[in-house]
Amino acid sequence: MQKLAKTQYPIHNLLQSRWSPLAFSQQVVEPEKLLSVLEAARWTASSFNEQPWSFIITTKKNPTEFDHLLGCLTETNQQWAQDAPVLMLSVAKLRFDRNGKENRHAFHDVGAAVANLVIQATAVGLFVHQMAGFDVEKAREVFGIPDDYEPVTAIAIGYLGDPQKLPENLLQRELAPRTRKPLEKFVFTGNWGQFFDTPIAKR
Structure with missing residues (x-):
């Protein structure tokens, strides 16, 4: 199943083909692939190179830990996320190591x-x-999780599953086309709300 983005302008195929499924296969994620995606996170740019991200990872190889994280999700998310082989939490460190001051960019960097x-x-x-x-x-x-850290998002990782196994309400979400606001709704110049009207945008 593919849900390619219908873009206004060309973007890289990885960005165009990325989407967030609800139907996951129970196929195990290979450890080397999991470490690869974490390595990509590791090399992200951050304010003062503070790297304020942490990740708590659970897999079905440890069902107790997996169920602990699953139990933190809303009931709707539990419906589908229970099939994913990997569940994670991203966590932000709220203060700079360098001086103890608030890091207002921590969520951005995570x-x-x-x-x-x-x-x-x-x-x-x-x-x-x-x-x-x-x-x-x-x-x-x-x-x-310590007080000076904040959970940011829960994350499911895995391979695509069969969408027909989803409940009807979730199946409709899974099959719905992907949509995004057009550029003119959020790309401004000069004054707020004034679209960055380049010659190419007029085509």
């Missing part, structure tokens, strides 16, 4: 690291679905 992870996953045939729908405080308690 997001950038996960974006690198996602593209590397796509390159090696894996799919990733990031989730905002999880209980942050429960995750903090279950995994002993």
Whole structure:
């Protein structure tokens, strides 16, 4: 199953073919591929090279830990994420190591690291679905996350599964076309809301 982005302008095939499925196969993710996607996250740019990201990883090889993370997800996300072979949490360190001050870019940098992870996953045939729908405080308690760190997203990683196994409400989401706002809705110049109107954009 492919859901290629219908882009306004050309982009790299990895970006065009990346999407977030709900139907995952229970096929095990090879350790070398998992380490590869984490290595891609490792080499992400960050403010002052602080690298404020951490990842908590669970796999079905350790069902107790996997179920602990699954139990932090919303009920809707549990419906489909239970089939993914890998569940993760991304976590942001909220203060700089260099001076102890607040790092207001921490969430940005963690997001950038996960974006690198996602593209590397796509390159090696894996799919990733990031989730905002999880209980942050429960995750903090279950995994002993310190106070100066903040859980950011839950993440499912694996191979594509059969969408027909999804409940009807989730199947409709899975089969729906991908959509995005057009560039003119968020690319501005001069004043807020004034589209960056280049000659190529007028074609």
